Amino acid sequence: MSAAAETAPGSPVPGSPVPGSPVPGSPVPGALEAHLRARRAAGAKLLVPYVTGGLGDDWVEVVQAVAAAGADAIEVGIPFSDPVMDGPVIQEASVRALRARTTPRRVLQGIAAAEIGIPVAVMTYYNLVARAGDRRMAAELHAAGVAAAILPDLPLEEAGPWCAEADAAGVETVLLAAPTTDGPRLARIVARSRGFLYAVGLLGVTGEREHVARSALEIARRAKAATDLPVLVGVGVSTPAQAEEICRVADGVVVGSALVRRLLAGEGPEGAGRFVAEMRRALDA
Amino acid sequence: MVVTGQPMGAPDPGGRFGGFGGRFVPESLVPACLELETAFAAAWADRSFRDRLDGLLADYAGRPTPLTACTRLSAQLGVNVVLKREDLTHTGSHKINNVLGQALLAERMGKHRVIAETGAGQHGVATATAAALLGLECVVYMGEVDVERQALNVFRMQLLGAQVRPVTSGSRTLKDAVNEALREWVGSVETTHYCIGSVMGPHPYPYLVRELQRVVGEEAREQYRGLSGGEDPDVVVACVGGGSNAAGTFAGFVATRAELVGVEAAGGAAVGRGVPGVVHGMRSLFLQDEVGQVLEAESISAGLDYPGIGPEHAHLAEIGRARYESVGDDEVLGAFRLLAETEGILPALEPAHALAWVVRAAGNGTLRPGANVLVTLSGRGDKDVQQVREMLS
Ligand SMILES: Cc1ncc(COP(=O)(O)O)c(C=O)c1O
Numbered sequence A: 001m002s003a004a005a006e007t008a009p010g011s012p013v014p015g016s017p018v019p020g021s022p023v024p025g026s027p028v029p030g031a032l033e034a035h036l037r038a039r040r041a042a043g044a045k046l047l048v049p050y051v052t053g054g055l056g057d058d059w060v061e062v063v064q065a066v067a068a069a070g071a072d073a074i075e076v077g078i079p080f081s082d083p084v085m086d087g088p089v090i091q092e093a094s095v096r097a098l099r100a101r102t103t104p105r106r107v108l109q110g111i112a113a114a115e116i117g118i119p120v121a122v123m124t125y126y127n128l129v130a131r132a133g134d135r136r137m138a139a140e141l142h143a144a145g146v147a148a149a150i151l152p153d154l155p156l157e158e159a160g161p162w163c164a165e166a167d168a169a170g171v172e173t174v175l176l177a178a179p180t181t182d183g184p185r186l187a188r189i190v191a192r193s194r195g196f197l198y199a200v201g202l203l204g205v206t207g208e209r210e211h212v213a214r215s216a217l218e219i220a221r222r223a224k225a226a227t228d229l230p231v232l233v234g235v236g237v238s239t240p241a242q243a244e245e246i247c248r249v250a251d252g253v254v255v256g257s258a259l260v261r262r263l264l265a266g267e268g269p270e271g272a273g274r275f276v277a278e279m280r281r282a283l284d285a
Numbered sequence B: 001m002v003v004t005g006q007p008m009g010a011p012d013p014g015g016r017f018g019g020f021g022g023r024f025v026p027e028s029l030v031p032a033c034l035e036l037e038t039a040f041a042a043a044w045a046d047r048s049f050r051d052r053l054d055g056l057l058a059d060y061a062g063r064p065t066p067l068t069a070c071t072r073l074s075a076q077l078g079v080n081v082v083l084k085r086e087d088l089t090h091t092g093s094h095k096i097n098n099v100l101g102q103a104l105l106a107e108r109m110g111k112h113r114v115i116a117e118t119g120a121g122q123h124g125v126a127t128a129t130a131a132a133l134l135g136l137e138c139v140v141y142m143g144e145v146d147v148e149r150q151a152l153n154v155f156r157m158q159l160l161g162a163q164v165r166p167v168t169s170g171s172r173t174l175k176d177a178v179n180e181a182l183r184e185w186v187g188s189v190e191t192t193h194y195c196i197g198s199v200m201g202p203h204p205y206p207y208l209v210r211e212l213q214r215v216v217g218e219e220a221r222e223q224y225r226g227l228s229g230g231e232d233p234d235v236v237v238a239c240v241g242g243g244s245n246a247a248g249t250f251a252g253f254v255a256t257r258a259e260l261v262g263v264e265a266a267g268g269a270a271v272g273r274g275v276p277g278v279v280h281g282m283r284s285l286f287l288q289d290e291v292g293q294v295l296e297a298e299s300i301s302a303g304l305d306y307p308g309i310g311p312e313h314a315h316l317a318e319i320g321r322a323r324y325e326s327v328g329d330d331e332v333l334g335a336f337r338l339l340a341e342t343e344g345i346l347p348a349l350e351p352a353h354a355l356a357w358v359v360r361a362a363g364n365g366t367l368r369p370g371a372n373v374l375v376t377l378s379g380r381g382d383k384d385v386q387q388v389r390e391m392l393s
Helices: A031-041 A059-068 A088-099 A104-113 A126-132 A134-143 A160-169 A183-192 A214-226 A240-246 A257-264 A268-284 B027-044 B047-059 B071-077 B095-108 B122-134 B144-149 B151-159 B174-188 B205-228 B244-253 B311-319 B329-343 B349-364 B382-392
Strands: A046-052 A074-077 A120-123 A148-150 A172-174 A197-200 A231-234 A252-255 B020-024 B067-069 B080-085 B113-118 B137-143 B163-167 B192-194 B235-239 B259-265 B275-279 B281-286 B322-327 B372-377
Touching (some): A046 A059, A059 A104, A059 A268, A088 A257, A126 A134, A183 A214, A183 B027, A214 A231, A214 A240, A240 A268, A252 A268, B027 B047, B027 B095, B067 B205, B071 B329, B071 B349, B095 B113, B095 B244, B113 B174, B122 B137, B122 B151, B137 B144, B137 B151, B144 B151, B205 B244, B205 B372, B235 B244, B235 B349, B244 B259, B244 B311, B244 B372, B259 B349, B281 B311, B322 B349, B329 B349, B349 B372, B349 B382
Parallel strands (some): A046 A074, A046 A252, A074 A120, A148 A172, A197 A231, B113 B137
Antiparallel strands (some): B020 B281
16 A cells, blocks of 8 residues: 555645745655554544643543553643643643643653553644753653654644654654634645644634534535545544544544543543443444 | 834734744634734724724714913923823723724624723723724723722722623732733634733734824824924823823824923833743733743732733834833822822823923923923723822822
């Protein structure tokens, strides 16, 4: 199978240069993308839960429980002091983790030391990367066995230098598309995204919502038409029923606040595993 | 417009001043920043927009503001101090220059709602004022700590029809108010303009706000030349929180031989103690720990309680065109009282920082005797009287 042929729909639009993309055409998929593509090819809807690294002494066990309960990959947050894309639940998780003296290094050590069994993507804010330096952070992620990075405050135009270092280190950079992203911009974003495309389901920060936003289905539909990359909808995905509804259009979902709220309430690895298993059943039904 | 490459010209197309600036925001906000960039470029080149803004600045805000030569203060310090009186504008600070421009831009973009962050409350009051004037809905985010220490300004904003939302996250000051305004904007961007209060945030804000504050420096230079028979001052001094009154002031003097000095609060000295980072949409200098967690600034002045600095100031510091100093709370209180007693002017605590540096520099010889010093008095002290009273008792 030719990687170039497989990802052709996501190739750069003629005439629109892609910052940070050194090679024309598409690269061989990394570990995260290969895994998600294989799962999708096998007929699965993709489930990627988010857990804040350093939230509670047992956060690594939470990650393992989430993996064992049927997640396809996991997003581990490195807490930052000023998380502008996050609503109250993940803000609170970040505050608690930081109070417990969580550092990027400790989160990466936790990931490196654990048997997790599915690809790990790190989610954090760009200042923590900039402070370490793009090259050093990319190398540290790779050394910890992290497959991918999600940096919500690093949009396409600013992502070039980081992406170059991440590519070189073998770390996939997942880019985000939003309901406000127009067609030409979406084409450039999917061309530069690796691992999957993170389709932000609504205009707003992370947090649970009562209903699936119409924008979630809309952005999923547009993204699916623009790329062959797995398209996962995140932000606002709160219940198994909502996940199932979104996955009629999208390839999968990222579930953050709904899981983290349970962790803040002290449900621990067991509760996290139960919730993820419930999500899994809804997507497999 | 000024040619790119000269100090205080336009930034590069990516919004960079040297290595600082840029646009580090969630994807949801990128289209709005692009829209604002385009709208500002068109408006700034549009005579009718400029005329309307100039009309409001003159007839509503009270521009031009005067220069005041401080006779008794100068005699006491041994240097010649002249003040640019932004305290005499409507609402009492330079913030009005920026918000009138941004409110007109919001209207031009068809956005009928504005949000703002505020520290001391001056920018919040100014935004509420401009919103009332143009019939826009207004929501102001303000850290809970600042809501307490600037209670009078909270009430002023409410009287002007704005909703004030106290921010309870983090240090509950200006930094967190910016976070919360950004979070709201991620959700409301299609209908709402974020009226940023200083030369900070993602491109085009640092540039846009500096251009809107340029009037301070351009007026001051003209007026100073009139006063001195065509001379420029030796030293130009302004306080720096995010750096908007300083940027506007410096823009008028950057092409002269005047030395430019920005004065930060010792507890928020981003140039002195900050390191490069990416926060609030911009690459600049920030107080942060060794892994990149942003530290909390600490100052008696709510308006300077910010752990970063606008990217253009980081650039001016790097190329050596401006220099940045910091002063402590005690020096600031001393300068506050000195100006009150020698000139009959109660300054806001923020520009009292600029004065405090002048007092120190005149005392230790950093300023030579007889030096001609222009200080931007960015705001009046009414809002701080209660706080100063408590500190002195
Ligand atoms: C009177 C006054 N001066 C200065 C500042 C600091 O802002 P900037 O550094 O943008 O001028 C404030 C902020 O609240 C202020 O109220």
